[in-house]
Amino acid sequence: MVRSALVASQLIAAAAAVRPFVNEPDTGLQDFLFSTNYTEGTLPPLRDMRGLPDFDYAARQVLDGQMYSFYRTAAAGEWSYRNNLEIWEKVKFRPHQLAGHEGLNETMGVSILGYNFSAPFFISPATRAAYGDPERAEINFVDAAAEADILYVSALYASKSIEEIGEAKRAHNNTLNGPQVTFQQIYSNANLSVTWDAIARAEAQNAKAIVWTIDAPGSSTRHRAARYDTTNANSVTSYLTWDLYEEMKNHTTLPIILKGITTVEDALTAVERGVPAIWLSNHGARQVDHSPSPLEIAYEIYRNAPQVFSQVEVLADSGVRYGSDVLKLLALGVKAVGLGRPFMYSNVYGLEGPQKVIEILKSEILQDAAQIGITDLSNIDPKRLNMRALESTVYLAEE
Ligand SMILES: Cc1cc2nc3c(=O)[nH]c(=O)nc-3n(C[C@H](O)[C@H](O)[C@H](O)COP(=O)(O)O)c2cc1C
Ligand SMILES: *[C@@H]1O[C@H](CO)[C@@H](O)[C@H](O)[C@H]1NC(C)=O
Ligand SMILES: *[C@@H]1O[C@H](CO)[C@@H](O)[C@H](O)[C@H]1NC(C)=O
Ligand SMILES: *[C@@H]1O[C@H](CO)[C@@H](O)[C@H](O)[C@H]1NC(C)=O
Ligand SMILES: *[C@@H]1O[C@H](CO)[C@@H](O)[C@H](O)[C@H]1NC(C)=O
Ligand SMILES: *[C@@H]1O[C@H](CO)[C@@H](O)[C@H](O)[C@H]1NC(C)=O
Ligand SMILES: *[C@@H]1O[C@H](CO)[C@@H](O)[C@H](O)[C@H]1NC(C)=O
Secondary structure: OHHHHHHHHHHHHHHHHOOOOOOOOOOOHHHHHHOOOOOOOOOOOHHHOOOHHHHHHHHHHHOOHHHHHHHHOOOOOOHHHHHHHHHHHHOEEOOOOOOOOOOHHHHOOEEEOOEEEOOOEEEOOOOOHHHOOOOOOOHHHHHHHHHHOOEEEEOOOOOOOHHHHHHHHOOOOOEOOEOOOEEEEEOOOOOHHHHHHHHHHHHHOOOOOEEEEOOOOOOOOOHHHHOOOOOOOOOOOOOOOHHHHHHHHOOOOOOEEEEEEOOHHHHHHHHHOOOOEEEEOOHHHOOOOOOOOHHHHHHHHHHHOOOHHHHOEEEEEOOOOOHHHHHHHHHHOOOEEEEOHHHHHHHHHOOHHHHHHHHHHHHHHHHHHHHHOOOOOOOOOHHHEEOHHHOOOOOOOOO
């Protein structure tokens, strides 16, 4: 009796301890703003943006419901969206003390397909940047990326055309690569001549790689956006097959990166087929609910086929918000990590928004790496991570 009462009370306590999901963990942003002359519904001062989640709050104050919900939306019950943000806490660091970190800052650079960048993160392709900045839209991303020497991957359905982005890019000739390097994301269209045309336009604007989004065979279920009758940017159904990949190679000399790999099997097939780079992603949880986060995908590959990380360049995105998130993916073997929403939200500040996102993330990566005893960002020992909590969910091929 006593025992079962105890168990019951423990269960109740455990249930009460489950914390509700918070879109932006409370680190005092609102308390602080309301202690100043800040008026809700207006854009908070940029100087008060101290972390990437702060930009979500800021964008929500000034974008109308339709626009904000388009950026924020995810598939169905948004369980994957929440998982993308919450999964990171499952992997704990094992900080290694007295390791020294002299020269750490010199190891932040990364090469992606032979191009040099100053940091292991980049701007993921996302449509409709004009919601944030009606005039400059994606041009802010082009400029901020060039100035900070990070990669920008422009979206096929960006507010600015491939040609306008190309023109903005030509203003930047003094990056680590000389002229600015960008990659172009595409969706394939059921009418393939539309697809070949998009690739030709990207080549004409000197994009250095094609990022083919393979996780969007058609519209997806998005309740939050549907309330405003907002449709997916990509609603053209096309048949996504490995044959189409082979055919696409005949239509471009550029490397084709596959964006949207979510399993070890598909990663291995990509390696077999000589794909130069794969991009682990659940599309910011916008395509199908209960799709895995990049941490889970990277861990599945790490456990089943760790050689993949040296056979092909591995990029990843979805749910990255902190320097420590970046470090966890790098430790598993990911080369560079993309961010979508934080950049889109930050664009409500114009150019200074994405600039600040980059500055914050660079500084968090360096500070956190030093705390953890990482001495070389390009070669992080996976032993810096305790991944036991992922163990119960990982798919193991031999089972
Ligand atoms: C508003 C918005 C539009 C997007 N549009 C595209 C797109 O056109 N093509 C694409 O491949 N991915 C698109 N994505 C997905 C991003 O490339 C990226 O995978 C995702 O945003 C990463 O998750 P995060 O937002 O949590 O960082 C979009 C994401 C957002 C938020
Ligand atoms: C609000 O306070 C900040 C300094 O905290 C000041 O720069 C700004 O001008 C003030 N704004 C208004 C509308 O009073
Ligand atoms: C790294 O830090 C050292 C010492 O603070 C500094 O001299 C050097 O310029 C920094 N290098 C980079 C790439 O920031
Ligand atoms: C940058 O270089 C390109 C090609 O070499 C040239 O067309 C363009 O005018 C240059 N831009 C600037 C701002 O110098
Ligand atoms: C990248 O950096 C390496 C080493 O500094 C250099 O050899 C290479 O030429 C650079 N690549 C480009 C595309 O600038
Ligand atoms: C396919 O797209 C091209 C434009 O690239 C257009 O000329 C053609 O009519 C389209 N074909 C069909 C069947 O819609
Ligand atoms: C690609 O081009 C090669 C050589 O031109 C040809 O043999 C092959 O059938 C083409 N493949 C596809 C899938 O179109």
